[in-house]
Amino acid sequence: MTEDFNVKLVEDVKTYTPDPQYRKNAWMGDYQKAYSDFQKDPDGFWEKMAKELDWIKSWDKVKEWNYPYVRWFVNAKLNITANCLDRHVNDSRRNNVALIWRGEEGRERIFTYQKLLNQVAKFANGLKKIGVKKGDCVCIYMPLVPEQIIAMLACARIGAVHSVVFGGFGAAALNMRIQDAGAKVVITADITIRRGKAIQLKGIVDDAIVNAPSVEHVVVLRRREPMVDLHEKELDFYEMMEGLSDECPAEVMDAEDPFFILYTSGSTGKPKGIVHTCGGYMVGTYYTSKYIFDIKDNDTYWCTADPGWITGHSYIVYGPLAVGATVFISELTPDYPDAGSFWSLIEEQKITIFYTAPTAIRMFMKMGESWPNKYNLKSLRIIGSVGEPLNPEAFEWYYRVIGKSRTPILDTWWQTETGMHMITTMIGEPMRPGFAGKPIPGVEADVVDKDGNSVKPGTGGLLVVKSPWPSMMRTVYKDDERYRKYWYTINGMYAVGDLAVKGKDGYIMILGRADDIIIVAGHNIGTAEVESALVSHHAVAEAAVIGKPDTVKGNTIKAFVILRVGNQPSDKLKQDLLHHVRATLGPIAMPSEIEFVEKLPKTRSGKIMRRVLKAKEMGIDPGDISTLEE
């Protein structure tokens, strides 16, 4: 972590207060009361939430905190799919629409709750038939199509632990995730469709399973005609379901049974397999989908993330379906067929709740107001943001141009590790551009110095969470030491890894990562991962990677590379290196710039000082360089 976080804050931002109707009609009208109820009786608060859901067996105790380990809803039994599907089907809502998918050229697919349940049950029976059992790991590497969600829910149905890998990762990144989790089955598709073009997915899986002996089967969704041939070990997604029953009993899961693994970048070359469990995750995502997004029966809710990220897990799949929402998803990109694509979908589907990322908002700003202004966006009632700080300029634009100076903006701060929203400005509360907001009821977050003392308003520090919450990660898969580090770094609190500033009235402004993670277009990229991908190229001796501020992507990646003797810097070599990173980690981790250098700044103990590289790159003072060698 960096030591220099003496940020001072000028508090002259405007405040926007939504129409009082918002607060009056919201599921959680009185935020202050909810927060003080939580403070008076934290377990009682969460117990009340949990009771809104169906359990096979109730808990003996709400929480057992044995620092740094927690168990929530002790000894309770449940299955999350019974809450996401059966509960609505049995509750006269079976014909409600669960999922609307939109592909290119107007293609649309609609699933009612009943139909989704049938498909999930059939696919779950298929997984059972090929030998998948409770506790087995299944890797899902798919495009943004309904089958991706069906595959996730089918795993949850039978208690298999899914590890979803975003389709933008390359073969080496996929291989590492398959191997680490020991995945028995990989579910994929022949292609993903981006901007009118088919991009191979299965070819990447073929490469990724070469050194992955745990993989017994690959299930392939074949989208293209003529269908690709299947080889040994491979099964067709729909053929696997043929002739199987559309009923599949929901596996009885203990609240603390592992639910899924999701990899996130860390400060070493190896991503962390964040482990979430069944009960607490269900309660946390249900609670926030209902009370933060304020989802109602007549909403059409669209989160533009991919289910392959935590945002998609929590706020496309599990949370909204647990609430019984109508979820819209689309494989279209914001710039295809043109820069109006998202706005045309909002008009077409009459989207009411829209959740996207600052990087997308900044791209929309760049494209100009004329695009959104061509479409009728008046169905929108709430607009949200997640992934990185929503800077005040982007806030103002989003509020005025998309929200028509009317809809509240939910700038939600949270992480893969937290599972659910943690900090935001609740519907109806005054909004302050640049500030995410306050901890939500159920969460005790604060900004502290490195010893854990709460900082004074107007100053910066480290963001922490002071007590456990139901949907927190339980461990890092096969690396519990890394889990313990989160709780052992700052005086017994959960160390988030972000720098933040505390403003007036407890509003929190998130500044960004305090560690070696770069957020590029909303994706977490570890400097160490990119560096080791570069170093795995035969011409590279050493590499250091930094994030450079970018007005659209938030950050771009710049790599400094020392070549091995016998190699000469050239544009051709730069292209080779970029290609190599792309093939290894995927397009999302590609540097925008490579500079060949003779030396890298290092500490006497040999650690690369990226901070010095960054300061030099940006022409600013590098701060304390007393540990720099020579």
Ligand code: WT7
């Ligand atoms: C990191 C977590 C949570 C889903 C998407 C990312 C940054 C996230 C915000 C926000 C400022 C934010 C933080 C955090 N972040 N949301 N609203 N304002 N920063 O999940 O990949 O686990 O990344 O994203 O730095 O620690 P993730």
